[in-house]
Amino acid sequence: MTSEHPVTTVLGTNESPARAATSNLRDIIVDAADRLYYAKGIQSVGMDELRSAAGVSLKRLYSEFPSKEDIVLAVMQHRHELWTTGVSALVDDAETPRDRLLAVYDYLAGWFSEDSFRGCGFINAFGELGGVSPAIAAITREHKASFQDYVADLVADAGAPASLAPQLAILAEGAQTTAAITGSSAAALDARAAAGTLIDAAR
């Protein structure tokens, strides 16, 4: 489980403009891997189990990805895109700068209510493999840094002091782990309420 990725450019380099047709081989593999890794952890899912779930032979699996770690990184890249588009969709629908900040927690509330929810896939992957896989640690850092930057932009747009941004990001992180472990989506509402208080106090 080692490889040297150009980690500073892993996220955001969606170099396939003609991804087009929904179910090509790569997407089938990534979708199945995402479901399994997220539900059971990465090391608890062997290549044979992934092979069965995806309905793809080992040969074709390895023709698309050189190693298991590359599948894990592709899954994380995929999750990053889902997260980014999901959050910004709700944020863009909000009207006031304050509501745009709070929309982040509305996204969390919807996510936490999914049956399959089991915390942040990046935090899970980082805890499991961040200590032994530099590439997985790096992509996790990138994902979280991009979220921090995103919140910082929203805070700036709201005219609030920059110090508010990391506080709001911490609330979002804490809500994710709390919801994962308690199995309840209540943490999203708690975090949203706290965020509202912090935003109001920051003027």
Added chain:
Amino acid sequence: MTSEHPVTTVLGTNESPARAATSNLRDIIVDAADRLYYAKGIQSVGMDELRSAAGVSLKRLYSEFPSKEDIVLAVMQHRHELWTTGVSALVDDAETPRDRLLAVYDYLAGWFSEDSFRGCGFINAFGELGGVSPAIAAITREHKASFQDYVADLVADAGAPASLAPQLAILAEGAQTTAAITGSSAAALDARAAAGTLIDAAR
């Protein structure tokens, strides 16, 4: 990796009043396992590696614990005790109810600054094995629930509304994961500042 523990009583049942001498066999194993599992993840550390680190033969290892999962649970139990005593030591030293609430984040700041810090061991274990090991999921839930209860007591002592407690707990959780991934202890200060704002607003 399966076993049926009486999960509702795993934490807090320290049934060995005469633990006395510091370095008995069990403690040696748990200490070595804690270091390795925390640094590299649980499944990345084999029994042979643990055996070498603890300087104990496999036979003696298995004479003390029936399976690897039992070692993991003992490590988590140990971490729970360290956390509980560490936090309450700082809390007890604080004078005002407000400072007692903020002392939690002071404890986090010290912890985050340790070289070995790599996030909350419970969150890491839950992400890695919570989906396949009910016992590990259960002890994680117990640990987090006990922290929630502890914060709720502090909030009640401060005369603040109960709704403040989950918000402060979420800040603590978020600080842990943020610090782990960014590799910086700044999140403790951010969380502490946010907590101060929330406490002040709750009157």
Added chain:
DNA sequence: CACTCTAGGGAACGATCGTTCTCAATGCAA
């Protein structure tokens, strides 16, 4: 001293890991 018994070290076990390789089936040109 001779014998028994216990405990411990570490080789060995079956299972499973990620990865590779063999070989049959297929498409296509002549």
Added chain:
DNA sequence: TTGCATTGAGAACGATCGTTCCCTAGAGTG
């Protein structure tokens, strides 16, 4: 139809996993 190149399914590989077991060293007893 025949010959050839390419693909894919899944058996097989070496390594390593958690766990067990064999066998020796040494203490205790007569």
